[in-house]
Amino acid sequence: MKRSDLREALSHLGRLGGRRRAQALSPARRSEIARRGALARHRRKGYPLLPEAVSTSLEILRVQDSMVGRVRYGHDRMEETVTRVVATFDRVGAKWALVGAHVVGMLTEPRATTDFDFVVEEPKLHEILDALRKEFPELAPFDMGPAVRLTPFQIDLIKSTQHPIFREALKGRHQLDGWPIPSTEAMVALKFWSAISGWRATSKKLQDASDMVAIYQAHKGKIDRELLVRLAALAYPGAEREFTSLLGKIDRGDPITI
Numbered sequence: 338m339k340r341s342d343l344r345e346a347l348s349h350l351g352r353l354g355g356r357r358r359a360q361a362l363s364p365a366r367r368s369e370i371a372r373r374g375a376l377a378r379h380r381r382k383g384y385p386l387l388p389e390a391v392s393t394s395l396e397i398l399r400v401q402d403s404m405v406g407r408v409r410y411g412h413d414r415m416e417e418t419v420t421r422v423v424a425t426f427d428r429v430g431a432k433w434a435l436v437g438a439h440v441v442g443m444l445t446e447p448r449a450t451t452d453f454d455f456v457v458e459e460p461k462l463h464e465i466l467d468a469l470r471k472e473f474p475e476l477a478p479f480d481m482g483p484a485v486r487l488t489p490f491q492i493d494l495i496k497s498t499q500h501p502i503f504r505e506a507l508k509g510r511h512q513l514d515g516w517p518i519p520s521t522e523a524m525v526a527l528k529f530w531s532a533i534s535g536w537r538a539t540s541k542k543l544q545d546a547s548d549m550v551a552i553y554q555a556h557k558g559k560i561d562r563e564l565l566v567r568l569a570a571l572a573y574p575g576a577e578r579e580f581t582s583l584l585g586k587i588d589r590g591d592p593i594t595i
Contacts (some may be wrong), residue, residue, distance in 0.1 A: 358539040362459065369542045385420050388514035390443040392416070398449035418473075418490055419453055423516070425468045431461035434510040434517045438548075440524055443513055443550045451491045454484075456503050456519075501571040502530050521556045525549055526568035529580055533572060546595050550587055 356379060387395075402408065426433045437454030457465060462485065469487065470476050479486045483499040486492070497507050506519035506527060521528065528549035530544050553560065562584075570577035579595075586593045 344407060376443065385423060385515065387416055387420060388439075388443055388516050390447045390514070391516075392515075393447040394439060394442050394450055397447060398451060400450055408538070414449075415490075419492065421472055422453075422469065422487070422490075422492060425472055426455075426457065426465060429461060429464045429468050431465050432458045432497075432510075434507055434508055434519055436506065436519060436524070436527060440518045441528075441548045441552060443518065444524065445499070445555050447549075453490075453492045453496060456495045456497055456507050458505070458507060459498045462494065465494070500530065502526055502568060505568055505571065506577045520564075521552060521559070522561055522565040522568055525553050525560070525565055526571070528552065529569050529576075529583070529595075530572040533576075533579075542595070546593070553587060 338420070362575070402483055423433070428542055434456045435454070435530075436456050438448065438450040438452060439454075442448055466478050466485065473490075474509045474510075475489065477488045481493075484493045484495040487494065495503060497503050502523065506523040509520040509523055510517040511520060512518075532545035533548060534542070537545065566577050566581060566584075569580040572580070583593055583595070
């Protein structure tokens with residue numbers, strides 16, 4: 338056999354073996370390989386890196402999914418998708434802040450979550466959506482009123498005019514691990530507002546109350562209590578009385594009801 342024929346035969350066997358190995362991989366493993374490839378492309382293109390706690394949350398979710406053989410749509414590209422979204426915010430000059438479960442993880446302990454919630458300044462919303470449609474041809478924004486859901490992704494853009502607390506959250510944002518988030522006081526106030534909201538499911542309200550307590554206790558020594566009560570008072574007329582009573586119960590270690 339000629340040397341060139343031998344090289345070609347070995348090459349063919351290598352490609353065949355590679356295809357067979359790929360076919361033998363579990364769906365979760367194939368998803369992980371695709372995720373790593375997407376992350377490498379994302380870094381080459383210079384997109385901003387995710388905060389460490391957010392990356393940890395996504396990794397926890399991947400491990401949990403792999404244990405049960407679950408593969409979520411687009412999850413192998415979530416890091417790249419989210420950072421492309423925030424790069425679009427910056428490109429159009431919009432003010433924005435990460436909120437929700439991922440910020441709770443940044444301020445306390447990361448937990449598995451697929452949802453990304455951002456507060457964005459509403460006057461820039463149409464410009465943001467136009468730019469995102471160009472960035473993601475498959476994007477189908479759904480206006481839910483208070484927020485716009487970026488389908489097929491699990492990303493919500495909350496309008497800054499949705500509630501005074503969101504305006505304050507955007508105004509008082511600061512950088513943590515390279516990403517803008519609301520002040521700790523604003524996050525506690527937001528969780529209080531969510532926990533008492535009539536439109537929230539009971540299970541979510543219980544999680545909101547737990548998040549509120551966790552953030553407050555983790556940062557109690559650094560929190561501006563006067564600012565915290567002022568922000569919580571925006572929830573509804575007279576809310577400062579209920580909220581101040583809640584803080585007292587948390588400080589004493591008493592059970593709380595909302």
